Amino acid sequence: MNLHEFQSKMLLSPRGVNVPEGQVASTKEEARDIAGNLKATGFAVKAQIQAGARGRAGGVRIVSSPEEVMAAAGDLLGRRLATEQTAPTGHLVSRVLVEAAVRPQQSLYLSLFVAPSTAEIVALAAAEGGDDIERRVLSGQARFEQLPLGTERSFDRSAAAGLGARLGLANGLIPSFVALLERLRQAFLELDATLIEINPLAVTAPGDFVAVDAKITIDDNALFRQPELLALREPSESDAIEIAVQNRNLNYVALDGDIGLVANGAGLGLATLDMVRVANGRPANFMDIRTTATSLDVAHGFALLLDNPAVRSVLVNVHGGGMQPCDTIADGLGIAMRRNKRTLPIVVRLAGNNAEYARFRFANFGCKVIDCPDMWTAVTRAVSAAQSGEGQP
């Protein structure tokens, strides 16, 4: 689960990480009043969307009076902001964060994540942060320094100080940098985070570190023990469907093509997607059925595809395993097709556990499916059905 900037800062501040003074607003008047109460001469008005590169897309405004804050907020609120990291349609801005502007003497990049090979929390830092850090590192203009922060039991202060030195921090700043790393590491563990990214991390005149921007990703698998974080989840426009289907033991991602895809298991789902693209088909979605899904869950997933007017053929690629036999998926499709009167070409490839029984279930439901013996035949068949528009009224 990704958190908004204002949510991330709200979680980091009580854990000892300095953030700029400020509050989130959903109207321009509110934004003006927040600015009026800040003892500052400069203000930042920041669109709260879950995507990076907002600065270059005009989503961050630096202004000098509460009236200008109101104007900037009025401009940002209610519009769609597209950045390099969003779809071209962008994200709706429904809130802005109004803060006292920070005047950094130096801006660093700092993130914490778990390295899969060592299963340790790692800090990644660069002496010069900012929106374009990725590009500068890839082109060799900037360099990341990396430091393993150990497991839960140990934190190596002298190694942390060494990282500060490698970043070229003044000696006087090193102790507070070490303290910051230790607090972030603690926050990472407490919050069940998989990522904390602070970019930029400002060094201010009094020698403090301030998180000018912050992004936290929480481990979805740990939300069961983080009720306060779960409450921060916002079913926003794009992921409302995705969250609804997650509750049905499905993973679903909308795409812009015309072939509805269903597979059991993420690996087989990704393989199916790759094959459809290799066959010059255009997937309308990615959907994988988790092993815990019942036939009613599966029916719900199929209904999504059948209700999507862009879908011109459906490809069902199932290898029945020990936990989920083919007939569970056949029943799901049967139920969905009874409820929906569309006559789309449904191409199926059934193999593994209970494949024969699944064919029998299709017959019982009266489902007309195009049954293919192997994955590639099914993929090419679904692609040609979508391209020719067969079965379309």
Added chain:
Amino acid sequence: MTILVDHDTRVICQGMTGWAGTHYSAAMLEYGTRIVGGVTPGKAGTRHLNLPIFGTVAEAMAETGANASMVFVPPGNAAAAMIEAIEAGMPLVVALTERVPVRDMIRVRDALKQSLTILVGPNSQGILAPEVCKIGVMTTGQARSGSIGIMSRSASLTSEVIAQVSDAGLGQSTTVGIGGDAIHGLGMRRCLELFLADRDTRGVIAIGEIGGSDEEELADFVAAVKPKIPVVALIVGRYAPIEHRMGHAGAIAQNLAGDAESKIRALQAAGVIIAERPHLVGATMREALLVTA
């Protein structure tokens, strides 16, 4: 021959009295796996599936001589169960639980550092050595005993590839589900090492996907040891929707994001044969064996 399991493997199930533990333990018994007991704290002294239930892994090992444990404990307690087995000195732990939190796996991996235990999983479908031993949830209908080692991060693709390998007239020495999570126990690199030490494994198939670093570590290892037997890899997720490609500035720039193209490039450069089409993995291995022969 097989890796990790053999005819002497004696298995206990942590969480055997639960629904899933019961169902899959029964299926394993039917397949011929020697399950010798179960562990459920609070139910010590009772019997389940006509087998003794113990309160702790250490007791179960002492009483039954078990040398492998299958963990079928819900996500919130799975790490504690794995750590208990590791601390008891269990040689092999196969964790099937899905959705174990990352922070818990940091602890488990820490516990593994001071031990000789091999952990497979979590989020693994298990280990299958056809006609010898099955620990896990996979179906066995299409598996055949033979000479190909399979290691996989994806359960559904494993069933598919097992069927393809059997259809190609080859069987499997052992299939190992190393687990679908980024942070897990046994990795592809170490798993290949085990396969290379098995005289009867004549080819190895790696099934990988985006994310994690198993494939990159495998590539480094293959480049270093230059195995005499063919190693074939299927890497899926080349066209994964952007939402599925995890990453932030640091991960991308450090090449830690683990996208499919970079994994494929690394493996190819190391001499691994890439199975370009997911439906032709078995055929790719058969051809590779003909070339090697």
